Amino acid sequence: MKSILREQFGINAIKVERLSGLDNANYFVETQSEKYIFKTYPATRDTLSLVEAENNALLFLQNEGQRNIQTPIPSKNQSYTAIVTINGQEYICRMLSYLEGKFLVDVPHSKKLFQSFGKFLAQLDLKFQQFTDYRVAARKLKWDIQYLNLSKKYLDSIPDRKDRSVVHYYYQQYEENVVPWLHELRTSVIHNDANELNVLVAHEEVSGIIDFGDMSDTFLINELAIAITYACYDKENPLEWANILIESYHEILPLQEKELEVLYYLIAARLCISICNSACAREENHNNEYAFVSEKYAWQMLYRWLAINPIAAETSFRRAAGFPVKNPLPIEKLLEKRHEHLSSILSVSYDTPIHMKGAAFQYMYDAYGNSYLDAYNNIPHVGHSHPKVVEAGQRQMAKLNTNTRYLYDSLNEYAEKLLSKFPDSLNKVYFVNSGSAATDLALRMANIHSGNEKIMVMEHGYHGNTRAAIDVSYYKFNNPKGIGKKEHILVAPIPDTYRGKYTNDNGSAGKSYAEEAIKQIEDSKTPIGAFISEPIIGCGGQVPLAKGYLKQLYPAIRKQGGICIDDEVQTGFGRIGDHYWGYEAQEVVPDMVILGKPMANGHPMGALVCTSDIAASFEKGVEFFSSFGGNPVSCAIALSVLEIIEEENLQVNAKIVGEYYKSLLWGLQERYPCIGDVRGSGLYLGVEIVKDNSMEPDTGLAHHIKNELRNRYILISTDGPYDSVLKTKPPLCFSKEDAFKTVEQVDNILKTHYKIKKV
Ligand code: PMP
Numbered sequence: 001m002k003s004i005l006r007e008q009f010g011i012n013a014i015k016v017e018r019l020s021g022l023d024n025a026n027y028f029v030e031t032q033s034e035k036y037i038f039k040t041y042p043a044t045r046d047t048l049s050l051v052e053a054e055n056n057a058l059l060f061l062q063n064e065g066q067r068n069i070q071t072p073i074p075s076k077n078q079s080y081t082a083i084v085t086i087n088g089q090e091y092i093c094r095m096l097s098y099l100e101g102k103f104l105v106d107v108p109h110s111k112k113l114f115q116s117f118g119k120f121l122a123q124l125d126l127k128f129q130q131f132t133d134y135r136v137a138a139r140k141l142k143w144d145i146q147y148l149n150l151s152k153k154y155l156d157s158i159p160d161r162k163d164r165s166v167v168h169y170y171y172q173q174y175e176e177n178v179v180p181w182l183h184e185l186r187t188s189v190i191h192n193d194a195n196e197l198n199v200l201v202a203h204e205e206v207s208g209i210i211d212f213g214d215m216s217d218t219f220l221i222n223e224l225a226i227a228i229t230y231a232c233y234d235k236e237n238p239l240e241w242a243n244i245l246i247e248s249y250h251e252i253l254p255l256q257e258k259e260l261e262v263l264y265y266l267i268a269a270r271l272c273i274s275i276c277n278s279a280c281a282r283e284e285n286h287n288n289e290y291a292f293v294s295e296k297y298a299w300q301m302l303y304r305w306l307a308i309n310p311i312a313a314e315t316s317f318r319r320a321a322g323f324p325v326k327n328p329l330p331i332e333k334l335l336e337k338r339h340e341h342l343s344s345i346l347s348v349s350y351d352t353p354i355h356m357k358g359a360a361f362q363y364m365y366d367a368y369g370n371s372y373l374d375a376y377n378n379i380p381h382v383g384h385s386h387p388k389v390v391e392a393g394q395r396q397m398a399k400l401n402t403n404t405r406y407l408y409d410s411l412n413e414y415a416e417k418l419l420s421k422f423p424d425s426l427n428k429v430y431f432v433n434s435g436s437a438a439t440d441l442a443l444r445m446a447n448i449h450s451g452n453e454k455i456m457v458m459e460h461g462y463h464g465n466t467r468a469a470i471d472v473s474y475y476k477f478n479n480p481k482g483i484g485k486k487e488h489i490l491v492a493p494i495p496d497t498y499r500g501k502y503t504n505d506n507g508s509a510g511k512s513y514a515e516e517a518i519k520q521i522e523d524s525k526t527p528i529g530a531f532i533s534e535p536i537i538g539c540g541g542q543v544p545l546a547k548g549y550l551k552q553l554y555p556a557i558r559k560q561g562g563i564c565i566d567d568e569v570q571t572g573f574g575r576i577g578d579h580y581w582g583y584e585a586q587e588v589v590p591d592m593v594i595l596g597k598p599m600a601n602g603h604p605m606g607a608l609v610c611t612s613d614i615a616a617s618f619e620k621g622v623e624f625f626s627s628f629g630g631n632p633v634s635c636a637i638a639l640s641v642l643e644i645i646e647e648e649n650l651q652v653n654a655k656i657v658g659e660y661y662k663s664l665l666w667g668l669q670e671r672y673p674c675i676g677d678v679r680g681s682g683l684y685l686g687v688e689i690v691k692d693n694s695m696e697p698d699t700g701l702a703h704h705i706k707n708e709l710r711n712r713y714i715l716i717s718t719d720g721p722y723d724s725v726l727k728t729k730p731p732l733c734f735s736k737e738d739a740f741k742t743v744e745q746v747d748n749i750l751k752t753h754y755k756i757k758k759v
Contacts, residue, residue, distance in 0.1 A: 294520025436464025541720025542686025577682025
């Protein structure tokens with residue numbers, strides 16, 4: 001090496017030391033009086049032209065008065081590059097001056113340092129704005145955010161499926177929120193890699209920047225996006241640190257509003273590029289550790305970014321740059337507008353309603369940029385805006401959407417996959433658009449099959465909003481404002497082992513409750529055509545049916561010709577953790593199952609699954625047709641949901657997180673006399689709030705906890721006959737940390753509640 005340096009550059013090195021690097025070999029060179037960096041690259045025509053362009057840029061910048069960048073040192077024959085042969089291999093090489101300073105990664109970070117960093121970059125970019133180079137412009141570099149898609153093929157190399165989905169989400173968000181605005185973004189040549197290993201620091205100020213190897217002709221704002229990514233990815237509050245960079249950069253090179261609007265997504269995009277490339281390198285068994293240095297922090301920041309949300313980020317960036325903050329319509333105005341056109345019969349959650357703007361996985365965010373941890377909504381079963389669900393819908397919508405009177409693959413494919421989740425006897429499926437429509441159809445079919453009108457329903461049960469569904473929904477018809485119980489309805493007392501007559505949940509309570517229901521059947525003048533119930537009564541306050549209840553009751557229903565209908569609208573698809581379907585916990589197989597809510601993650605879809613005998617009875621009648629039921633888009637989306645549940649192991653997650661969540665809630669129950677009961681299964685739990693050490697429901701306190709949680713950005717609801725049960729049924733991507741956060745806040749609320757009570 002020393003002889004090459006002497007021959008090519010006339011440099012007499014006393015020390016040559018190899019440095020780490022990702023794509024090329026760099027050496028630290030020292031002579032008696034000077035220090036240099038010697039760089040070698042495998043010789044290809046493309047590399048040569050880019051190395052020349054890099055030298056060209058350095059010389060240009062220097063000419064423009066830019067200090068603190070490396071100076072290219074000419075070779076003996078006055079060229080800034082040379083071709084050398086090392087171990088029989090040709091290399092392009094070049095010599096650069098050495099810059100003093102410590103790397104940004106090795107020094108403590110401070111406001112002063114970040115201010116100087118922002119200014120430094122802006123000054124560099126100001127000079128770069130006058131620079132053009134056709135070789136740089138023609139380059140398609142995977143590290144250039146505008147070519148985000150070049151790294152997308154590595155998505156599948158990310159081993160953890162949930163992690164992969166988060167990265168996929170940001171790819172999609174880039175398409176949605178950046179691509180349409182690309183024409184409005186300023187372009188320029190930029191350094192494009194102001195990471196913590198390329199930025200030098202001396203005396204708490206940025207003293208230089210090295211490695212222009214990723215220089216790109218791209219969106220100007222990418223410079224800042226990349227700097228923020230690496231400077232902030234180990235920070236607990238990345239926005240605070242990002243703002244220092246934005247403010248100081250903006251002082252020198254004013255940013256545009258559109259640039260700040262997309263910045264959140266650009267930062268996420270750079271994190272995704274880094275993550276995808278690390279994943280690919282790992283898969284290729286790359287042993288260049290340099291490829292993984294930033295991986296851990298990239299993940300950390302990506303998950304923090306998810307919790308932060310784009311509105312909060314944009315608001316914060318705008319503030320930093322001194323642009324006025326965008327103000328959403330006040331809540332009162334929105335409510336007023338809503339009531340102009342919509343009836344007040346539609347309720348709004350919480351004392352202070354939330355103006356929702358977006359959602360991702362277990363977060364929802366409002367127009368003010370607040371992120372809410374969603375511990376309540378079970379419809380976005382696999383997570384809000386799950387990219388695979390979105391993609392399934394987008395793709396199919398762009399291809400074909402029609403009805404079941406035509407043949408198409410997705411209908412068969414989905415039906416087969418869905419039915420594979422059921423025992424053999426449940427082998428026919430009808431698709432509709434809601435749980436209510438499924439209930440309605442179920443009641444009609446049960447009536448046709450059994451020939452009997454009478455229906456036994458569950459006390460406090462709810463099955464939908466159609467007329468027939470209301471008839472079987474005690475929760476609605478028995479409400480003080482309800483229509484009352486119709487004559488053809490029998491009500492089975494809720495087999496509740498907390499509040500009910502029998503409390504021993506070892507099977508004996510289940511048996512006793514079932515016997516009471518059976519007595520009603522026996523006493524009925526006419527046989528009953530159907531019995532309908534959920535396995536855990538949601539609107540009843542998350543009350544699981546007492547152990548063994550259905551096992552006793554189902555045979556009695558069937559014995560006199562009735563159909564056993566199981567409503568899995570809330571409990572299905574792995575939510576209860578131990579089982580895929582709620583009825584399995586009761587060790588029975590129903591004759592009909594109603595599906596809805598989570599089935600297509602929020603896309604309106606419902607279904608009825610039944611035995612072939614029941615289907616055969618129905619087939620004797622008029623054609624069944626639902627315009628939208630089972631359309632190709634719905635099937636594609638619903639199929640993606642089934643796949644995600646498997647891929648991301650969400651049933652197991654529901655079990656593990658649910659058990660942990662429940663144990664934390666039990667812990668609270670031990671400390672607070674207002675928690676009467678903690679019940680449910682998996683991520684379908686209820687917490688009964690009572691007057692201290694009694695069984696008297698405390699609706700007021702339950703509402704207080706719900707609203708206080710909302711004020712602390714956690715979504716939960718209340719339900720039950722007295723609306724005194726805290727109801728939690730989050731998306732199945734809910735984590736142990738999320739459960740902890742939720743219970744921690746309930747704890748804080750109760751602590752304050754009891755403190756005030758004492759005073
Ligand atoms: N069954 C149950 C158990 C439900 O909770 C609901 C909705 N809350 C329905 C049926 C009706 O579903 P949808 O609102 O989709 O019509």
